Amino acid sequence: MPVRILTPQFVDGIFKGLKIAPTPPSPPAHGLAPPALDSNNQYKRCLLQLRSKGERSLEKYIFLSSLKQWDEEMFYAILIANMPEITPLIYTPTVGEACLEFSHIYRKPEGLYVSIDDKGNIKNVLKNWPKKNDTRITVVTDGSRILGLGDLGVNGMPISIGKLSLYIGGAGFKPQSTLPICLDLGTNNPKNLEDPLYLGLRRNRVDDKEMDEFMDEFMEAMAEVFPKILVQFEDFSTEHAFHYLDRYRNTAKVPVFNDDIQGTGAVVLSGFVNAAKLSSDASGRALTDHKVLFLGAGSAGVGVAKQVMSFFTLQGMSEEEAKSRIYFIDSQGLITVDRPKLQQHKIYFARKDYTGPPLKNLIDIVNYVKPTALFGLSTTKGAFTKQVIERMADLNPRPIIFPLSNPVSLSECEFKEAIDWTDGRVIFASGSPFLAYTYKGKEYYAGQGNNMYVFPGIGFGGVLSKCTHVTSSMVENASLALAESLTQEERLVLSLSVSQTAQIRSE
Numbered sequence: 415m416p417v418r419i420l421t422p423q424f425v426d427g428i429f430k431g432l433k434i435a436p437t438p439p440s441p442p443a444h445g446l447a448p449p450a451l452d453s454n455n456q457y458k459r460c461l462l463q464l465r466s467k468g469e470r471s472l473e474k475y476i477f478l479s480s481l482k483q484w485d486e487e488m489f490y491a492i493l494i495a496n497m498p499e500i501t502p503l504i505y506t507p508t509v510g511e512a513c514l515e516f517s518h519i520y521r522k523p524e525g526l527y528v529s530i531d532d533k534g535n536i537k538n539v540l541k542n543w544p545k546k547n548d549t550r551i552t553v554v555t556d557g558s559r560i561l562g563l564g565d566l567g568v569n570g571m572p573i574s575i576g577k578l579s580l581y582i583g584g585a586g587f588k589p590q591s592t593l594p595i596c597l598d599l600g601t602n603n604p605k606n607l608e609d610p611l612y613l614g615l616r617r618n619r620v621d622d623k624e625m626d627e628f629m630d631e632f633m634e635a636m637a638e639v640f641p642k643i644l645v646q647f648e649d650f651s652t653e654h655a656f657h658y659l660d661r662y663r664n665t666a667k668v669p670v671f672n673d674d675i676q677g678t679g680a681v682v683l684s685g686f687v688n689a690a691k692l693s694s695d696a697s698g699r700a701l702t703d704h705k706v707l708f709l710g711a712g713s714a715g716v717g718v719a720k721q722v723m724s725f726f727t728l729q730g731m732s733e734e735e736a737k738s739r740i741y742f743i744d745s746q747g748l749i750t751v752d753r754p755k756l757q758q759h760k761i762y763f764a765r766k767d768y769t770g771p772p773l774k775n776l777i778d779i780v781n782y783v784k785p786t787a788l789f790g791l792s793t794t795k796g797a798f799t800k801q802v803i804e805r806m807a808d809l810n811p812r813p814i815i816f817p818l819s820n821p822v823s824l825s826e827c828e829f830k831e832a833i834d835w836t837d838g839r840v841i842f843a844s845g846s847p848f849l850a851y852t853y854k855g856k857e858y859y860a861g862q863g864n865n866m867y868v869f870p871g872i873g874f875g876g877v878l879s880k881c882t883h884v885t886s887s888m889v890e891n892a893s894l895a896l897a898e899s900l901t902q903e904e905r906l907v908l909s910l911s912v913s914q915t916a917q918i919r920s921e
Contacts, residue, residue, distance in 0.1 A: 428828030453488075453729040461496070471508040476519055478504060482579075483522050486589055493583045501580070505866060506800055507821035507846045509553075509576045510561045517606075517613045525571055525594030530620055533628050537635035543588045549640050550877045552593040553577045553673075557601070558619070558651040558715075562793025562824040567601030568614035573649055577673070577869070585870035588875075593643070597632070599625055629658060637667035644876045644884070646869065648674040655713035656759045664883055669876050671884040677865040677872065678714045680893035682818065682843075685863045686722055686787065687897040689814045689841045693786055696811040696839075700884075702729050704739060709776065709821070709826065710792030711744040711760050718791065718818075718841035719763055724890050741765065741783050748782075749776035780805050787814035790826030794819070798827035798836050807836040818845040818863055829860040868892055 419472035421814035429570055441447070452688050459895045460481060467473045468536070478500070480491035497755055502508060506585040532539045536542060543549065557570025574594035581587045584727075600619040606612045620628070647658060671677070690704050694900035706722055710713050719740050726736035742763045744751040749756070750772075751764040773779045780788070788806055790798060798817060813836060832840045838853050843861035872892050876884055 421778075445697045450836060452811075456746060457488065459490060460485075460492060464806050468859070472501045472511050472519070473505060475508050475512045478522075479524075479575075480521060490582060492591065493579065494569060497583060501866065503584075504579050505576045506561070506864065507571050507823075509619060510563055510680050510821040510823075512572040512576075513566050513569050513742070514563060515554075515559050516566075516572055517609060517611045517873045520613060524575055525756050526595060526597050527571075527598060528570065528632065528901045529598035529615055530600065530624070530628060533616065533624075534633065534865065536628075536631050537638060537747070537881050540635050540639040543593060543639075545593075546639055548588070548590045549593045549643055549875050550591040551578070551581055551587055551644050551873050552595055552636075552640070553581075553646045553648050554595045555648040556597040556599050556650055556654070558599075558649070558654065559691045561820045562650050563821075565601050565603040565606075565619075567575075567603060567606045567612070568596050568598050568605065569612075570649055572594040576646060577646070579667045581873055584866065587874070593640070597628075599628065602799065625654070626661075630660075633662055633666050633668075633670075642666070642877075642880075643668050644873055644881075646873060647674075647858070649674060650713075652712040652759065654756070657852040662838070663914060669881050669884045671872060671876075672717070673865055673869050673888070675717030676721070676884075676886075676889045679717040680721075680872070680889050681865050681868045681896065682718045682789070682863050683721040683818065683890070683893040684896040685747075685816065685861060685867070686725055687894070688900065689787070689816075690725065692841055693810065694815055696785075699786070702739075703727065704738060704787060705741065705783055705785040706789060707741045707743065707780065707783050709743045709788070709790045709794070709797055711749060711763075712791065712794055713759070714818070715742070715789075715791040716763065718789065721890065721893060738767075741779070741785065741800045743776065743779055748779050770791075777801050777805060784809050787816070788811050789806040790817040790819055792819060793822070793824040795824050796827065800830075800831070803827065803832060803835040807839060812839050812841050816843045816863060817841075820845040822846040822848070829858075833858050856908065868896055871896070 417876045464474055464477055466479065468586065478489065526540070526543055528536055528539050553574040555570045555574050557567045558565050560566040560570045560573060571594065574596060576596050578592040580757065581592055582589055592905055598614045600615055607616055628711050634646060647655065647670065650658065655674055656673055659675055662670045690701055694701055708719055719742070722740065723733070723736040726739055727733065727820065740763055742760065746753070746762065748768065749760050749764045750768050751766050756764060773782060774798065788798065803815065808816060815832050819825055825844055825846065829842060829844065831853050832842050833853045838856065838858065841865040845864060847862050848860040850857055872884065872889060875888065875892070
């Protein structure tokens with residue numbers, strides 16, 4: 415007689431008794447499948463089909479998406495056993511191409527779509543989710559700033575789907591506990607509006623007032639329909655990312671964090687902790703003497719900087735002293751307080767100690783600041799030129815260079831370039847993976863400062879602890895724990911191996 419397992423059942427957060435847990439699907443009845451079909455051979459068969467597609471990453475993405483929809487158990491078996499190979503196909507860098515092509519490669523519904531047309535009825539839309547009593551984690555995007563690709567509208571849904579696959583593969587969430595959500599508030603991208611296959615509303619984005627009303631209703635409805643959920647905001651435009659994090663982080667009835675601001679900041683802080691030590695060992699400088707220059711002052715850049723401040727305060731510096739070690743560049747140059755109409759999120763880090771003519775060129779700013787670390791979150795390919803990187807190498811025995819923009823096609827420099835132009839002395843980490851590179855007979859490995867190393871842990875910890883809010887100290891401690899988790903060999907290249915994520919999941 416088969417074993418039956420009883421599990422507690424909750425409806426709207428209220429215990430409703432015990433229920434027999436669903437059993438795995440039975441194999442096809444005799445005659446409905448080939449005689450020699452078995453799960454081990456099918457696993458090998460799926461991998462062979464995947465690998466037969468060579469370097470065609472988008473085709474691999476489509477294959478894996480279809481596999482997940484038709485044989486979810488097989489998909490996750492392959493993901494967990496082959497994370498270094500599969501992760502770049504369902505997440506960065508391939509997910510960027512998948513977003514651009516989403517309306518053209520769409521096969522079958524996955525996730526939940528809530529549009530501005532649902533305003534006033536959002537709660538009922540959320541109730542349509544078939545697994546609402548199991549749901550514990552959601553990734554929510556409005557598609558307005560997908561990676562460095564801009565406003566993609568509902569084509570941003572693969573971001574939510576991909577992140578949640580990593581919650582399952584990396585943090586051990588059950589698939590039925592995850593919920594990808596895309597909010598369709600319109601799009602200002604003419605390519606979307608003119609595409610006859612575009613899956614979203616054919617209208618421009620709503621104004622801020624209407625978006626606030628929509629988001630307030632959405633967050634209230636989320637708390638009612640999914641009272642045990644943790645909400646991760648993803649790829650909102652810069653102003654809206656800060657606005658909605660500030661609006662809900664301490665007031666929403668469910669815990670909230672923003673991965674672009676807090677997750678990116680946490681993983682980069684983790685990398686910088688070890689990078690700064692390596693750099694100081696080479697130069698003899700005190701850890702408090704480091705200066706960090708940021709190219710790119712969007713939500714990710716400012717979020718990273720606020721986390722990096724923790725590095726300096728942990729050395730005993732005051733908040734003002736820590737802030738003084740950080741410089742920002744945007745499209746107009748070095749950000750200073752005397753610039754007219756400075757955006758709100760840029761004011762905190764605007765320099766008060768520079769009174770000369772505006773500095774606009776990166777090389778001039780490097781010469782003025784003399785930074786020990788150069789971080790790129792600008793989505794400007796090639797912004798870290800040979801002249802800039804060579805100057806960083808002149809200033810520092812081991813310069814810290816982090817081109818963090820995603821996908822690889824928008825990275826501020828290539829790993830090969832950073833190695834060549836610093837004679838192999840660079841301490842390097844990027845947002846997306848680069849292949850190993852051999853220079854003067856030595857093989858170098860690129861560190862990867864990708865959010866995937868931290869957001870599954872933040873979400874898992876938040877859900878497990880049943881926290882009411884995701885606090886700044888929780889994010890900071892996640893970052894420091896990540897820094898400490900690296901082996902000595904990994905610290906030298908600032909990279910937790912992707913395969914170790916699966917190991918962490920099993921511990």
